[in-house]
Amino acid sequence: xxxxxxxxxxxxxxxxxxxxxxxxxxxxxxxxxxxxxxxxxxxxxxxxxxxxxxxxxxxxxxxxxxxxxxxxxxxxxxxxxxxxxxxxxxxxxxxxxxxxxxxxxxxxxxxxxxxxxxxxxxxxxxxxxxxxxxxxxxxxxxxxxxxxxxxxxxxxxxxxxxxxxxxxxxxxxxxxxxxxxxxxxxxxxxxxxxxxxxxxxxxxxxxxxxxxxxxxxxxxxxxxxxxxxxxxxxxxxxxxxxxxxxxxxxxxxxxxxxxxxxxxxxxxxxxxxxxxxxxxxxxxxxxxxxxxxxxxxxxxxxxxxxxxxxxxxxxxxxxxxxxxxxxxxxxxxxxxxxxxxxxxxxxxxxxxxxxxxxxxxxxxxxxxxxxxxxxxxxxxxxxxxxxxxxxxxxxxxxxxxxxxxxxxxxxxxxxxxxxxxxxxxxxxxxxxxxxxxxxxxxxxxxxxxxxxxxxxxxxxxxxxxxxxxxxxxxxxxxxxxxxxxxxxxxx
Amino acid sequence: xxxxxxxxxxxxxxxxxxxxxxxxxxxxxxxxxxxxxxxxxxxxxxxxxxxxxxxxxxxxxxxxxxxxxxxxxxxxxxxxxxxxxxxxxxxxxxxxxxxxxxxxxxxxxxxxxxxxxxxxxxxxxxxxxxxxxxxxxxxxxxxxxxxxxxxxxxxxxxxxxxxxxxxxxxxxxxxxxxxxxxxxxxxxxxxxxxxxxxxxxxxxxxxxxxxxxxxxxxxxxxxxxxxxxxxxxxxxxxxxxxxxxxxxxxxxxxxxxxxxxxxxxxxxxxxxxxxxxxxxxxxxxxxxxxxxxxxxxxxxxxxxxxxxxxxxxxxxxxxxxxxxxxxxxxxxxxxxxxxxxxxxxxxxxxxxxxxxxxxxxxxxxxxxxxxxxxxxxxxxxxxxxxxxxxxxxxxxxxxxxxxxxxxxxxxxxxxxxxxxxxxxxxxxxxxxxxxxxxxxxxxxxxxxxxxxxxxxxxxxxxxxxxxxxxxxxxxxxxxxxxxxxxxxxxx
Numbered sequence: 001x002x003x004x005x006x007x008x009x010x011x012x013x014x015x016x017x018x019x020x021x022x023x024x025x026x027x028x029x030x031x032x033x034x035x036x037x038x039x040x041x042x043x044x045x046x047x048x049x050x051x052x053x054x055x056x057x058x059x060x061x062x063x064x065x066x067x068x069x070x071x072x073x074x075x076x077x078x079x080x081x082x083x084x085x086x087x088x089x090x091x092x093x094x095x096x097x098x099x100x101x102x103x104x105x106x107x108x109x110x111x112x113x114x115x116x117x118x119x120x121x122x123x124x125x126x127x128x129x130x131x132x133x134x135x136x137x138x139x140x141x142x143x144x145x146x147x148x149x150x151x152x153x154x155x156x157x158x159x160x161x162x163x164x165x166x167x168x169x170x171x172x173x174x175x176x177x178x179x180x181x182x183x184x185x186x187x188x189x190x191x192x193x194x195x196x197x198x199x200x201x202x203x204x205x206x207x208x209x210x211x212x213x214x215x216x217x218x219x220x221x222x223x224x225x226x227x228x229x230x231x232x233x234x235x236x237x238x239x240x241x242x243x244x245x246x247x248x249x250x251x252x253x254x255x256x257x258x259x260x261x262x263x264x265x266x267x268x269x270x271x272x273x274x275x276x277x278x279x280x281x282x283x284x285x286x287x288x289x290x291x292x293x294x295x296x297x298x299x300x301x302x303x304x305x306x307x308x309x310x311x312x313x314x315x316x317x318x319x320x321x322x323x324x325x326x327x328x329x330x331x332x333x334x335x336x337x338x339x340x341x342x343x344x345x346x347x348x349x350x351x352x353x354x355x356x357x358x359x360x361x362x363x364x365x366x367x368x369x370x371x372x373x374x375x376x377x378x379x380x381x382x383x384x385x386x387x388x389x390x391x392x393x394x395x396x397x398x399x400x401x402x403x404x405x406x407x408x409x410x411x412x413x414x415x416x417x418x419x420x421x422x423x424x425x426x427x428x429x430x431x432x433x434x435x436x437x438x439x440x441x442x443x444x445x446x447x448x449x450x451x452x453x454x455x456x457x458x459x460x461x462x463x464x465x466x467x468x469x470x471x472x473x474x475x476x477x478x479x480x481x482x483x484x485x486x487x488x489x490x491x
Numbered sequence: 492x493x494x495x496x497x498x499x500x501x502x503x504x505x506x507x508x509x510x511x512x513x514x515x516x517x518x519x520x521x522x523x524x525x526x527x528x529x530x531x532x533x534x535x536x537x538x539x540x541x542x543x544x545x546x547x548x549x550x551x552x553x554x555x556x557x558x559x560x561x562x563x564x565x566x567x568x569x570x571x572x573x574x575x576x577x578x579x580x581x582x583x584x585x586x587x588x589x590x591x592x593x594x595x596x597x598x599x600x601x602x603x604x605x606x607x608x609x610x611x612x613x614x615x616x617x618x619x620x621x622x623x624x625x626x627x628x629x630x631x632x633x634x635x636x637x638x639x640x641x642x643x644x645x646x647x648x649x650x651x652x653x654x655x656x657x658x659x660x661x662x663x664x665x666x667x668x669x670x671x672x673x674x675x676x677x678x679x680x681x682x683x684x685x686x687x688x689x690x691x692x693x694x695x696x697x698x699x700x701x702x703x704x705x706x707x708x709x710x711x712x713x714x715x716x717x718x719x720x721x722x723x724x725x726x727x728x729x730x731x732x733x734x735x736x737x738x739x740x741x742x743x744x745x746x747x748x749x750x751x752x753x754x755x756x757x758x759x760x761x762x763x764x765x766x767x768x769x770x771x772x773x774x775x776x777x778x779x780x781x782x783x784x785x786x787x788x789x790x791x792x793x794x795x796x797x798x799x800x801x802x803x804x805x806x807x808x809x810x811x812x813x814x815x816x817x818x819x820x821x822x823x824x825x826x827x828x829x830x831x832x833x834x835x836x837x838x839x840x841x842x843x844x845x846x847x848x849x850x851x852x853x854x855x856x857x858x859x860x861x862x863x864x865x866x867x868x869x870x871x872x873x874x875x876x877x878x879x880x881x882x883x884x885x886x887x888x889x890x891x892x893x894x895x896x897x898x899x900x901x902x903x904x905x906x907x908x909x910x911x912x913x914x915x916x917x918x919x920x921x922x923x924x925x926x927x928x929x930x931x932x933x934x935x936x937x938x939x940x941x942x943x944x945x946x947x948x949x950x951x952x953x954x955x956x957x958x959x960x961x962x963x964x965x966x967x968x969x970x971x972x973x974x975x976x977x978x979x980x981x982x
Binding site: 096128 | 584585623632
């Protein structure tokens with residue numbers, strides 16, 4: 001046991017994660033199967049993520065809009081692969097009214113209020129959106145359409161884990177329409193790069209960019225690009241996907257445009273999304289046995305100030321300094337909290353802010369007032385230093401930048417140390433059993449081999465990494481000219 | 492016909508509204524009954540509303556969180572009034588899977604995937620939230636809880652109008668928990684005041700504050716406070732509500748706390764919400780026969796710059812000035828768009844920005860370059876002036892403030908001019924038939940009278956206005972000691 005009673009990562013990583021999500025007040029299970037409650041502290045982190053992503057989407061020319069929660073059942077069937085992928089796990093609305101039970105026991109579904117056509121709670125919105133784009137697109141002048149929506153979606157899940165796999169989750173889904181294949185591919189890659197930049201610059205989480213195999217592709221896509229991150233337990237996590245949809249949805253919904261010569265063509269499409277799953281990725285990338293470790297750029301509280309005092313007289317002297325620091329830090333855009341709650345001891349507060357991953361903690365005691373100093377503690381390294389009061393603002397800003405960078409560098413080192421090459425299935429299994437990690441290996445390109453390796457190792461092909469051109473012999477079949485891909489056991 | 496082919500307000504207000512919502516690209520009906528699509532321009536206005544409201548909620552100590560979309564059917568029944576109010580119009584999820592139809596015709600509901608207990612798509616979240624608060628609240632130390640969520644909700648509607656009444660809509664719902672009745676009442680009133688401030692300061696829309704009659708109260712509330720606005724057609728619109736819930740939900744879900752003496756008490760509650768309905772209120776408050784008129788504080792584009800030119804040489808000279816103005820305006824936080832689209836004529840652009848309600852338009856032609864001026868046009872008054880180029884930034888800021896104020900003052904005058912007193916039902920009917928408006932009249936306080944007056948006049952009691960103490964004889968029954976309330980025909 002460590003921190004506020006968390007099991008350690010080495011002892012039981014999965015339990016550590018569950019305990020941390022609960023104890024740091026991030027989220028909890030609701031009584032509704034698979035649906036989570038995102039608590040205020042967890043939601044504040046998600047809001048910071050949203051804010052930066054939204055800015056990045058807008059800077060790349062996208063606008064937000066909102067489409068219906070419900071999708072008529074028949075729409076799902078219009079794209080053959082899509083329905084196969086999504087019909088299996090969806091919430092179906094069949095009625096639109098309840099009535100009082102005859103026996104007075106409560107309310108029951110009113111059989112007279114049955115819908116002619118059932119409605120599906122959106123698992124993703126390609127179908128309802130392309131049904132709409134059909135009305136919006138006539139000419140090349142209507143293109144491109146570059147739209148994003150922030151929404152809740154539902155994919156029925158029997159086994160759920162907070163943030164990682166829930167029946168309802170929050171996400172954004174971009175849906176774009178283009179005149180040419182090239183333009184759509186450029187868009188798909190652009191948004192993958194936006195995701196990668198966000199992951200690296202804000203989450204301090206290095207990612208591998210690549211494309212999925214056909215087997216792992218989004219249902220209805222021609223190509224699925226992804227970013228893959230490596231968690232501290234050596235398992236991979238798909239952190240975002242960007243799909244080149246070709247003309248599949250345009251054909252399914254008959255969406256054409258007249259080009260400059262008047263010729264009608266089907267429109268080219270992309271879609272791309274990240275979800276509250278990123279919360280899980282963030283937690284498992286940096287946190288330690290004492291609790292969360294948050295990158296400063298996403299931390300709801302970047303600096304917590306804790307007074308150490310005996311009696312109201314000391315507190316009021318400390319508060320004078322603290323209030324001044326709070327004002328100065330806020331003026332510099334730093335999210336700071338002064339915690340002068342008299343009902344809680346400093347030691348309790350220290351543990352609490354450690355648990356919550358607050359990047360910097362300032363403690364101020366009577367000796368600091370005498371000496372003109374404060375004590376500054378870093379959450380990531382758990383190191384402390386005394387800083388002159390007049391230097392606090394500069395030091396805080398420097399340290400916040402340093403922590404952001406240090407977390408990223410540490411994660412990069414971890415990724416490097418846990419990336420392997422394997423030349424046989426046995427070798428891969430050995431690596432995965434011992435360390436987990438990303439395992440680079442040659443694969444002959446067939447679904448059969450892919451599934452067989454998965455059977456033997458529990459590892460999936462995370463992606464065909466960007467820029468990888470080396471070829472060799474398949475680790476299962478030995479076929480020559482196999483391509484190099486990245487395997488991992490994954491969330 | 493006027494503007495871009497809008498019917499005029501005087502000719503057909505309802506049609507004018509529908510055409511405006513469509514032509515200004517705000518929203519449209521989807522193929523899913525009652526569910527709307529909020530288009531990018533409409534959504535950008537809603538985003539601006541959200542941003543300001545969210546800031547105001549946080550400044551008054553609230554935090555955001557997220558609760559499940561689905562509510563188990565039995566939860567709805569736990570509060571007797573609540574279920575009466577919401578069971579009649581809800582979307583019911585009964586199954587969690589589709590399967591391929593035997594005849595290959597598509598997908599059908601899988602009868603094996605029937606839920607043990609049906610799930611209701613939330614029409615409002617009191618029940619699921621109080622079921623959660625039960626776990627969060629043990630002691631007075633856990634109180635108050637001050638939480639808000641931004642979410643989609645569904646109330647099945649047969650007759651829908653974009654923004655005003657849709658089956659799915661977007662809103663925020665605050666749900667707070669308190670130790671005492673007084674504290675909860677203070678919170679209820681505080682949030683009503685937040686709504687009123689938002690309506691007046693940002694939407695430039697004066698509102699009447701008051702409480703609803705028992706008949707018009709939220710299902711499950713002890714008291715419903717509301718803000719009521721008057722639209723240009725003389726109809727009232729309920730723009731926001733704040734409910735004092737007493738201990739109703741605490742009792743229904745058995746939520747108690749131990750006070751300082753260790754005694755257990757039921758918790759006191761409030762809930763409060765505004766929705767995308769505010770979009771309808773905004774549109775109908777200020778817009779005219781040429782299109783939208785937006786208050787500068789909520790306009791996605793505050794200033795549009797249109798070049799008037801012949802040939803690329805002139806355009807590039809104008810663009811040099813325009814680019815400079817854009818940079819300067821952006822630096823001052825003004826949302827500005829330079830529209831140098833060569834495929835569209837200036838006249839078309841002028842009409843477009845009028846239709847979209849852009850508060851200020853700057854036109855720059857070759858003569859302006861000679862004279863060192865630009866032409867500045869106000870959307871609200873449709874007046875134009877020439878401004879020296881070096882004065883543009885200051886003038887724009889001054890004018891944006893003036894427009895915001897002018898819209899509010901105009902709406903106040905309209906409200907005053909359309910507020911009446913009636914001393915009989917006949918008089919009220921006459922006023923309403925002729926002008927619409929808010930009609931102040933005495934009412935004896937009974938539901939019977941309220942419904943009878945509604946029958947006779949199609950007017951409902953919008954509220955018992957704040958601070959109103961005058962008493963008199965009921966306009967229907969003549970009973971003495973009747974209270975003064977506000978009647979109106981309403982959206």
